[in-house]
Structures are given as C-alpha cells and as structure tokens.
Amino acid sequence: MKVSADQPFEIIYSLFSHEYLGLLFESFVIQLDEKGRLSLAHQNISHVNANEFASGLDEVDYQLIKMMDEMQQDAVTKKLNTKKLKPKEYLRKIYDEKTGNKVSQEMIELKLEGLRSRILEKMKGKRLFEMANDGNPIWREIFIMEEPASVLFHFRRNEENTHYFPTIKYQGERLEWQYRNAYLICNQPAWMVVDNHLYHFAKGEDGKKLMPFLNKKFIVIPKKVEQQYYQKFVTQLVASFDVYAKGFEIKVERSLPSAVLSLSDLPGAPKADLFGNKNAEEEEEKIVFDLKFQYGNYAFRSEESASNNVELEQEGDNYTFHKVIRDVVKEKSYGDYLKDLGLPVKSSRFALEKSKAFGWINTHKESLEEMGIKIQQSSTFKGKRYFIGHAQISVEVNENIDWFDVNALIKFGIYKIPFAKIRKLLLQGKSEFELPNGEIAVIPDSWFVNYSEIFAFLEDNENVEEKTLRLKKHHIALAQELQNSNLVQLTMSRKLEKLRDFSQIEEYDLPETFKGTLRPYQKAGYNWLRFLNEYRFGGCLADDMGLGKTVQTLALLAHEKKVSEGATSLLVMPTSLIYNWELEAKKFTPGLKILTYTGTQRIKDNSRFANYDLVLTSYGIIRLDLELLKNFYFNYIILDESQAIKNPGSIIAKSVGELNCRHKLILTGTPVENGTMDLWSQMNFINSGLLGNQNMFKKQFLQPIEKKNDMDKAAKLHAMIKPFIMRRLKTQVATDLPEKVINVKYSSMTEDQEKAYEEVKSYYREKIVSELSTPGAKNQQFTLLRGLTQLRQIANHPKLTNKEYEGDSGKLDDVIHMLKSTASEGHKVLVFSQFVRHLAIVKAYLDENQIKYAYLDGSTKDRQAQVTSFQGDDSVKIFLISLKAGGVGLNLTKAEYVFLLDPWWNPAVEAQAIDRAHRIGQENKVMIYKFITRNTVEEKIMALQERKMALAGELISTEESFMKSLSKNDIEALLE
Template structure:
C-alpha cells in the first residue's frame, strides 16, 4: 500500500523471524490517521527511496535503513553465492540438516549478530514493533528501555554441589524474565525482550550466559568437576561481572593506583674516548624504551592490559578464595593523556625514543611528573651495568660584543658536575651523544642542545690571545641575527650596543649625509637604503640590496660610492655586471656622480694591466671578463666589489662564482631583484660571497636548510633562514615605497585552442601521461623529472602554437589570433607594447606577422648585438609601437618607460621573472598607467601550472622556484593533475 509523503506519516521498525537467518529488522513508513495514530497504510522503504520521506528521517534513520538493507537475504548471500543461485535456494543448501556447511553458517550468524548489535544501539528513541503473522509491521509494539539492566551471578556452595543462577535487575527492581516466553534478540552483547520490553545490559554481558536460564531455574556443578569449573568459568565471571557468593570468599582490592615508568637501553652504542680520556659512547641507532605499568597494592598491570578488573583463584585445602582487583580507568587514561601531552606516546604499554630525545624529555619533565606521583625506574639491558645520569642538565652561554666579534663565555653542568664548554661543543658538532661523568654515571647530551645550539656552535671560531697560548671561542658579528634569536628564546644572553641592535630594523638607522660628490636627490626610501649601506660599511658587513626592479638600486649604490671617494680617497671599487648593463651604469654614473673617475674595463681592446685601476674611483666590468681576466683582477686590492644581477653567481660550483670569490677587497655588496631563482642554494652562494661563513659551508647549509625547505616544506627552517639573513638583505616592494608610480593593472586573457590545435595537444598529452605512468611504476628509475619537464615544455609550446613543436604544422593557434588582435588594437590607438616570450620561436611567429603587415618593431633576444640601439629605437621612435623581447635576455637591465602595455605570451615557471619583465615598463620615470596582459590557453597545462605555482609559492614567499626546484616539489597527485 502506497504512503503519501505529503500527508502525515511516521517511520517505524519491525522485527520478524527469517527461516534461516534468525531475527531480522525491516524499516517501514506508516501513514498517520486524523488523530495522529498509526493507520493500516504502510510501505516498506529502503535506502534507495528513503529520501522521499526525508522530513521524517534523521541521520540515525539513514544508518538503520542501510544496515537493515544489508541484512536482506539477497545481500547476505551475495559474497558467497558464486553460482548465482536464488537466495532462498542457496540458504536451503547451506543450512541443509543432512549436510550443513557449518563454517559458512557460523560466519553468517556472526555477521548477522554484529549487525543486530549495531541496529539495536541506534534504535534508542525510535519505535520498534514485532511483525504479525500476516505481515502487519505494527502488530505489537516493544518498549525500548533507556537504561541498561544489571546482571548479578549467584553461586551457593555446599559440601556436595555448587548452585549457579543469574538474576536481572532494572532500576533496582527484579525483572521477571524466566519461564514467560522471553527471548534474546542478540547474543554478543546480550539484548533481550521480556514482557514486551527491550533490555540491554551493563558490562557487556553475552547472551550465552543467560540463554540456559530462560527455561531452567539454576545449574548444578558437581563436586567432581568443581575445581576445573571454578578455575575456568567462575574466575572469569568474578573478574568481569557482579558475583554474589556463599560457600567461598571474594576479596576485592580497591587501592589507589600508581603509575610506574621504567626505562632501559634498546641497543648498545659503540665506545670511543670520553671527556677525561677514558670511555666515550658514540650512538648510532641507540634508543631508550619506556614501559608504563599501573600498580594496585601488590598487583601490577601493563598499560596495554585494559581489563577493568582482574581475578585470581587461590585454593587452600578444600577452601576457595578469589582475589579481585578493580582498576581505575579514569586515572589510567588521565596519566596516558598527560604523558601524551608531554610528548611521550605510549602504545601497547611502550614508547621508544632516540636516546638523546629520551634524556632531553627526562631532563625536562621527570621532576614535575614525580611531584604528580609517577614513579621512574631505571633498568639494565643485558648483564653489563650502565648507570645513566638522570638529573638536571643545563647550559648557560653569554656573548659579549667586542670590536670585530662576540666573545663567548659558557658554563655547562650535569647535576653538580661542571664540564668544559669547548669539549661539549666538539661533541655536539661531531654528533657524540653521551660521555662518562667523574662518578661513573653516563651523561646523555639532551637532543634539544643539538637542535638549539648545534648551528651556532658550528660557527664559533677559536682565537688565540696575543702573547699567550690561551685559546678562547669567538663568534663573528655577522651572525648577529642567530645570536639575537637565541637571546629572544632565552637560550643565551647577548650584550649588544644600541647601534648594532638597530641592524635588525633598518628604519631605526640614523640618517647619513650625502657626499658632495653625489649630484641628485634621493627619494625617502632610497635615503633609507643609503643609510643601510653606510651602516653595513661601518661594521664591515656585506649586504644584498634586493629592491624591486625600478626602485633605483643603481642610484643608491652610486650614492655610497660617492661617499667612499670622500672617505677613502685613492681607493678603487669594482662593479661586475652582465655586459648589457655596462652602458646603463656608465650613463647613470655620469648623471649622478660626474666627478667619479670611471673605467670601463671591457671589450677586446681593453688594457690588461691591474696597475691602471688605481687611477680610477670605479671600474666597470662584466662577468665574462672577470672569468677571463681573473688573474689580473685578483692581483689588485679593491675597496668595494659590487655584483649587479648577482644571481649570475647562484651556482657556487660555476667558474664565475669561484672567480669572484678569489677577488680581494675591504667590502662586498650585491644587487639583485631575485636573490633566489632556481633554489635555496642560490641564496647560499650569494650570501657566502658577501659574508663568508654566515650560512656555514655548503654541506652544512644543505643539511640545515636546503633539504628541509625544498624536500620537506619545513616552514620553521624558512623562518630561521630568513632571520639569519634578514640584517644583510634589504628588499622593498614598489607597493610599499614607490607610491608615486602610476597604477599597474594585470589582466589574464584566456584563449581557446582551435580544434586542430586541441587535437595535437591531446595526442601529445596522452603520450606523455602514459610514458610518465610507466616510468613511475619502475622502481629506481631516475629520469622521470626529465621526461616530465620535456613533456610539460612541449605542452606549453603547443598551447602557444603547434609550430613551436612541429614546423610542418599549417593550422591556426587560438592564442596567436588573440595576440594579433590585441597588438593591432593597441598599436592603432598609438600605444606602445612590450611582448615577452620564453620561446624565441614564438617571437619569430609574431615577428613574421609584423613584417607581413609592415609594422615597424624593435627586437631583442640573446643573440642581439645592437641591444642599445633597439632600446633607443623603441623609446624614441614614435613609429615603433612593438618591442619583441626574449624573457631571459630582456628581463633585466632595461628602462622601457615608453611602453604602456606589457604582453606576456606564455606563463613562466617563476612569477618573479615575469615581475622583472613587467618592471621594464613599470619603474621610476613611467608616467602612464601600465596594463599587463597574461595570455593563457584554456584547459591546458598553462592554467594548471598557474594554480600549482600559487599553492607552492605560498610556502616561502621570497624563496622562489624555477624549473628544477618546481619539478622537485611536484607530488604524484600534482603530476596527475597537470596531465589530466
């Protein structure tokens, strides 16, 4: 009979007996009459159509309906019915009394009982009925009792037998459940219907303990089997349930529990020389095992023994005594949670820690936990006794500012034993974790010392005092940020002059007057940059001026060089830069520092003699010349060596990086808009040039920073690295300081591929997706990154124009059509536009179009010889509206303020490089709004790269990636998304 969901109705559940599967439940919806009572109109519902009656269903109802659906015979037999018999026929066969499949029968019954238990718990606050023989689901209603009943097991022993029977109480009243058609619905745990009421039971009583007594008053245990019965059955009942006994004793232990935490060696380390020349342990994989027990009077239980009570039987003569220990689960759980909150995760009663971590933990929390009542016990592993020092270990370090360094004063104590600091330092650097104290105890260096002090200890240097053999430890001043960080975290004390403290916030540095040799006026933020450069000079620190492109790094540097001419007359500074920038520096020097004598040391006709340098204030040269003439240049001692576009030395193993580090000078400075391009090692190379040793050697930097940042995305390490280099890098963004610059508007123009272009794109994508999937399935194959890079590059090229991949392609490109349309529109309106692409072949296609149309243009890529003329043509010739530029060749060193539009034809891996391209136009001197268009082909890898880059770059801010580090950062899920 159909029930209307629009009229009043109610969801009910009905219990009926299946021929083979026992008691089952079914869900029904019943129409309500005008009095709000259940009518005879009902309908069976399943999970498939339950949504039709959503107004009457809550979350529990949906769970119940799904469980009841799974108990239907069709669903029960499905996993076993391989021959696809009808469900009834299949059940008849396995339940055949002549040849039952008992194993399968037991499995099905167990499964059904599990589902009954789940259903019965969910039925609370629902309506349950017994189904009538005519199928009426509301024949008899069963009251579901909200509380659980209590079962009390009785034993009465006399000289001949033991009587055993259970009684049931609900809310303190005896339940009448025997000899009156009561029955079990579920056995494990027990659920029972008696007098039309549904009972559940405390302590999870199983139904098999009640089943014999529905039709039997009691069970009699004869004397002959008494002892076995007591040991196997009654002991278990006493342990788990409430038992009333006559004829034997039950003694209950309810003492206050105590936690006991034992610790011992898991593995022995190797022994080397110790602090005083004796034995010294060098740990490899040595660990400490903690084991937690709970003590109740004279009884002890492991933490993984979660039985709430325990019983043991004692027989003396003919008398039986049961000893029962009732445990306190709240206390035990609170102690487990307390230990977990302190970093000790107990699992299966044990926790394992590296030895240094374990003793660090003990050093921090042992006293507190003992005060809270936890007992600690040290145990030995094996026959050899090894007593560990378990007490308070502390280290006090103080740094005092000297002229060129910090003097280091330190005291190390393990309990009452004071240890020489320089020896502890050597152990920390070498990774030695334990040593023997004078009293024979083994002291373990806490792991926190390795974490907190390992880095600064590696930077300490030994200094022999003049006219003395005494050696002291010093720390160079360029490690000030690390020292201040440890000071703020109360790990050491550092005494700083007010002046040096200002290095942490350059805005507090006082104003320095400009030299008379400088002609011009600095903007406020440029003055602040000049102040910072002067401050670094006073303390002989190297620095990295990393302002945004177009903010005037050149003019700030020239202001410094003008000061140096005044303060250190007769000295010469060397500026090294890409060849393309030499002319720009020459022009700017004539403009702002006309009295500085400048030598351009470049070209094939240069005079290769170092002696000539002393006649000049500034020498301009290129990275290429520096590499070729390194023997000449390193023979001269310069005042300043300044690297412009210093990312040229980002690879510390390159010839140019090695060459510039051979040069000699008083001060070092680097200028760059992108101190990090390919990865974190770029930063090390440049910072090591300006402040040697600031970030340690390459190996230590790789371990301390590069691997955690690039492989594990460790944000704490990023913060630490930034803190270390912060005093020596000054970076201001246009948005922060150049508020007088015109507006910059960035637009994304999405292009649809043509049908022919899309077909080629999908073919290549499918090929590479299959190839990469095969390579990732082969263990140990190392060229997946190369294959992925090659595949993504081809897909990016196809998204631009298939001719970049296939010269024979004769079809169109959706992006090209959009670019041409936009070029025509901007040029016709009299606007000038910069067109950037990573791919020179892409520029060639645009170039071909411009030549066909007869549109004049300027052009620049890595092979362009007349670079200066091309820039001048675009800037000054009103007829030249378009400048085609290779992104790598034209991303730096150009002032193209004549442009009002910037077109980025293909998204670049590194947004910072795109930003540099944009800044060719959006820089000081620009008077017009700069409008940027980024062209992206829809539903291609270009869109997905942009989304990925936004997520990846959010990690580090200034630590920017290109192909190599971008590839390394991709997970398998990222790759799947790119090639989807």
C-alpha cells in the same frame, strides 16, 4: 497493499525470522483508519521511496530504514555473491549443512550482528512489532523498556560441584525470564524479549552468557574441571560483572593509583652527526616510555584497558578472587597530562631517540614530580645507570674588536663538564658520556637543535693563554637569534645592535659630489651601505627591480672617492648593462673617473686601474683576465645581477672569489632563483664563512628546507642573512609609482589544438606514472620536465613542438586580437615569452600584416637600438621580448601594457618582466595580462604554485626545485 502518503499513516518496524539469516528487521508504513488506529493497509518502505513519506519521518527513521535495507538478503549477499547467483540460491549453497562455507557464514553474521546492535540502540521511542507467519507486519507489538536491566551472576560451590546461574532485575524487581519463551535479538550486547517486552542491560552483558538459561535453571560445574573453569571463565566474569558467591571469596580493592613512568631501551638505526652524516659505528638507541599504575601490590600498564582486573589465588582447597577496581578517571588524567607534554603513552608504549628522551625528562622532571609521577629505570639497560637529573647549559657571547668571545658553562647535576668536551660530542653527533659517579649522561636533543649552528661556526682562539672560543662578527644575527630565545647572554655595543633594525641605523650625509636626490627608502639604503662599510661587512642590495639600486650604489662610491682618495673599485655586470651604468654614473656622479674595461681592444695592464675611481667590466672579462685582475687590490668589488654567481661550482663564481678587495657588495633583484644554494654562493662571496662551507650548508639548511619543508630552519637561515640583505618591495616603498593591475586572460584550445594536447598528455601520463612506480628510477624528473614543457608549448601553439602542424591556436587568436586593440588605441605593449619559437609565430603575423615592432632575444646584437626604437618611436607600439634576454637591465617606461604569453615556474622572474615597465619614471597605469589556456597544465601549475611556493619569502623555486617538491599525487593531477 498501497499506502497513500496523503492520508494519515505511521511508520513501524517489524521483526521476522529469515530461514538462513536469523532475526531481521524491516520497515513499513501503515495506513491509519478514521480513529487513528493501525489498519491492515501496509507498504514496505526503503531508502528508495522514503521521501514519499517524509512528512511522517524524522532523521532517526531515515537512519533506521537505511540500516534495515542493508540487512536484507539482496544487500547482504551482493559483495560475496561473485558468481551472480540468485540471493536465495546463494544462501542455500553457503548454509548447506554438508558443503556450506563457514567463513562466509561468519562474515555475514558479523555484519548482521553489528546492524542489529546499531538498530536497537536507535529504537527508543519507535514502535516495534513481531511479524506474523502470513507476513502481517503488526501481528504482535514489542514494548521497548527505557531503563537498563541488571544481571547478577550466582556461584554456589559445594563439596561435589559448583552451580552457576544468572538472575535479572528490572527497576529493582526480580524479573521472571526463564521458561517464558524469551529470546535474544542480539548478543553483543544482549537485547532480550520477555513477554513482549524488550530489555537491554546496564553493563552490556554478552547474550551468550544468558542464552543457556532461557530454558534451564542452572549449570553444574563438576569438581574435576573447577580450577580450570574458575581460572578461565569466572575471573573474567568477576572482572566485568556483578557476582554473588558462596563457597569461595571475592576481595575487592579500591584505592588511588600511583603513576610510574618506566624506562627501557630499544636498539635503533645508525646515529647521524651534527650535519646528518651517518656514523655506522654508533647505533642510535631509543628509550621506551611505559606508563604503569600501582594499586597496592598490583600494577597495570596504561594500555590494559579493562576497568577492573582480577587475579585468582588458590590455597589448598580455598579460592580467593582479588578484584582491583581501577580509577579510570585518575588514570586518564595522568595519561592526558603526559600527552600534553608530548608523550602519548596513554594507549601504548612510546619510544624516543635517546637524546630526545632525556631532553624531554630534563625539561619536565620538576613538573612530573609535582604531579606525582615517578620515573623508574628498567633493569634491561645492560648494567647502565642513566643520569636523571637537571642538565644545564649557559652560553655568554661578548663583543670584542673584530669578533665575539664565546664562553659556556655545562652542568649535569653537581658536575661541571668542560665546554670543549660537549662541543666535540655535539659536532660528532654523539649524545652520551660517563659522569664521575659512573652514571651515563645524555645530552638533551634541544642542545643539538639550539646550539648546533653556533658551535659549528666557532673558531679556536689563536692566543693559547685564552681558553675562550671566537665567533666572527658577521654571525651577529645568529647570536641575536639565540639571545631572543634566551639561549645565550649577548653583550655588544649599542651601535652594532642597531643592525638588527635597519630603521635604527644613523643618518649619514650624502657627499657633495653626488648630483641627485634620493627618495627616503633610497637614503635608508645608502645609510645601510655606509654602516656595513664601517664594520667591514659585505652586503646584498636586493631591492625590487626599478627601485634604484644603481643610484644608491653610486652615492656610496661618491663617498668612497671622498674618504679613500686613490682607491679603485671594480663593478662587474652582464655586458648588456655596462652602457646603462656609464650613463647613470655621468648623470649622478660626474666626478668619478671611470674606466670601461671591456671589448677586444682593452689594454691588459692592471697598473692603469690606479688612475681611476671605478672600473666597469663584465663577468666574461673576469673569467678571461682573472690572473691580471686578481693581482690588483680593489677598494670595493661590486657584482651587479649577482645571480650570475648563484652556482658555486661555476667558473665565474670561482673567479670572482679569487679577486682581492677591502669591501664587497652585490646587487640583485632576485637573490634566489633556483634554490637555497644560490643564497650560499652569494652570501659566501660577500661574507666568507657566514653560512659555513658548502657541505655544512647543505646538511644544515638546504636539505631540511628544500626536502623536508623545515620552516624553523628557513626562519633561522633568514635571520642569519637578514642583516646583510637589504630588500624592499615595490609595494612597500614606491608609493609614487602608478597603479599596476594584473589580469588573467583565459583562452580555450581550438579543436585541432586540443587533439594535439591530448595525444602528448596521454603519452607522458603513461610514461611518467609507470616510471613513478619503478623503484630507483632516476630519469623521472627529466621525463616529467620534458613532458610538462611540451604540454606548455602546445598550450601556446602546437607549432612549437610540431612544425608540420597546420591548425590554429586559441591563445594566439586572443593575443593577436588584444595586440590589435591596444596598438590601435595608441598604447605601447611589451610581449614576453620564454619560448623564442612562440615569439617567432607572433613576429610572423606582425610581418605579414606590416605592423612595426621592436624585437629582442638572445641573438639580438644591438639591444640598445631596440630599446631606443620602442621608447622613442611613437610608431613602434609592440616590443617582443624573450624572457632570458629581456628579464633584466631594461628600462621600458613607455609601455602601458605587459602581455605574459606563458606562465613561468618562478614568480620572481615573472615580476622582473613586469618591472621592465612598472618602475621609477613610469607615469601611466600599467596593465598586465597573463595568458593561460584553460584545461591545460598551465592552469594546474598555477594552482600548484600557490600551495608549493610559500616556503620563505626569499627562497623562490624554478623548474628543478619545483619538480622536487611534487608528490606522486601532484604529478598525477598535472597529467589528469
């Protein structure tokens, strides 16, 4: 009968018995009569039509309706009924007495029992009825009792048997419930209807323990099964519920627990040494922590969750149940305390590598004793007895003339251990040794973490009489970092201390022969270079492009001419920059005698070098004339665009390493392009040994940083190199530069372009995903890089991958439109792309329309002529530049617009391109447009970069390391 939501109504819940599923609930709305009473007009309500009656429902009603929908036969059978039988037919089949499916029955009952329990918990304040056989949902009301009832289980033992029965009390009064047509709606926990009243129970009794007594006064336990019954059933009952007994004794013990942290061993995987090398001979064992609580003679493990425990004692014919009531609040406080200390043993045992375990004990032993937690060693330690006392290490680092002296004191309890022994163990990755009293001492893991770098860099003192070890002075930052963490006592001169903060370095006068004015930040750079010169430290001047690294270097060289008359310095650079250095030197340091040592006509005689203050040459000449150059001792060797030696295995990196000089300096706008090994190569050139050898550097820094995203290692590496890298960002210092505005221009693919894109994407998605699922596939990165490159090219223009393509490109249309607009307004624009073929397409359009432009790629012979044309000829408004050819060494301050035709993996390289225009000398606002094609991998790469490239300020990635950082989910997202 239809109920009107516009008239008064009420929601009620009705209980009915299903022939297979047992007791179920159903929700109804009942129309109210003129006196506000429930009428016979009713309607089933489900989550589908519940909103029609929203005015009469609260949040709990919506929850109840949803749960009741889930228990109806259609919903219950939906997942199990794979043959799509009608629900009734399916139930008849699985509940057939002879051929029924017991597993399916149990699954259904488990689900229904869970729903019944959750429904009944939310029934408070609602109206519940029994449904009549004719379907009337309000046949008989069941009144829900608010307070819980209590159950007392009785046992009366006599010579022949034991009688067992429960009694129930509600509000202190005994409840008559047996032989009253009572029934259970739910068993776990029990909800029972007695005389139209619904009761639940304080201790969540299982209904199955009450069900046998609905129509029975007691159960008789025969004498012959008494012991077994007491052991298996009565002990559980005594532990969880209130029990009254005659004929046997129940002793209850209440006390505060004593906490015991038990240690045992667990064999582990092969141990790694200080640098991560596996040592197959030594197995790294683990220590297992187990929290136990002692109550008198009884002990319980923390993970044993029962609040009460019962043990049965039998003496002759007498039984005694010993019930220990555990203080779960106090136990929890111990567990929480240990968890806060990094040891989550509250719910299970917890294992730690041995060095970490004893490191933890060493750190927290006093706190544990104050808290009353005892540490107990297990007898399973194969006869070993471990030292559980205080282990201490103190390290002193004192400045000497050209190095630091290092002294260390190690103590385990009362025993002083020679530093050389501990250092040897640390370097080998071994963590334990025997003390004079026979106990085994374990080196705390924190010593490995805190001192591994400084111990690795230590050198033996050549003076046999001195037992101290030495640390090279260029490891100052490492010593300072340990001092900041209170790990060493560091003594050094106030002057050397200033290297920690560039702003504290003293002022040095500029040489009179320097013709120019340095901006404040450039003067600070000059001061820093002079400071490094005094201490014979090598340096890396890594200011942003356009901030004047050249002029700062020339100021230093002018000073060197004054104080080191007759000394010759060597400046190495890409060939394209030599002319620029010649011009700048003539302008700022006209007094420097300069030899340009390049070209096929160069005179190969190194004795000529002594006649000059500065020799300019290229990386290519270094490689060709190495034997000649390495036999001359230079004052300074300076590498410009030093990322040229980023690969330590390259010929050029090895070649410059063989040159001889007093001082070393490198100049670069991007000290790191591909990964952290770039950093090692350049740092090792200026300060040999600063970051250890290649193998050590890989294990200590490269692998933790690039593969594990170890931010602590990244911070430590940054601290070690910081004194020797001067890096200022344009945003920090060049406040006199005009505004730079970056815009993202989104282009849409044309129909033909989108079709080409989807074809390639589908091919690579299938190929890459299948390779990802193949164990050990080594070509995944190559396939991914090739696939992503093709997709990026198609996002520009499909002609980049398919010369036969006849369609158009949405991005090209946008680029052409904006080029015409800017040029027609008289503005000059730089157009960058990393794909030369992309520039060729733009170039073809400009040629066809007779639009003048300058052009530069790797094959361009006269770079300077193209630069001069763009800078000096007002009719040349457009400069097409390939990324590799024009990323460095160009000064294009006439440009007001920069178009980046495709996004690059490396944001630093992108910034370099922008800096061709946005640099000192620029007077106009620079507008940058980044062209991104919508719904392509370009968009997704940009989003990924934001998440992936926040590792460390200087550690910037390109294709290779970016690929390594991609998870399977990232790759699949790129190819969606």
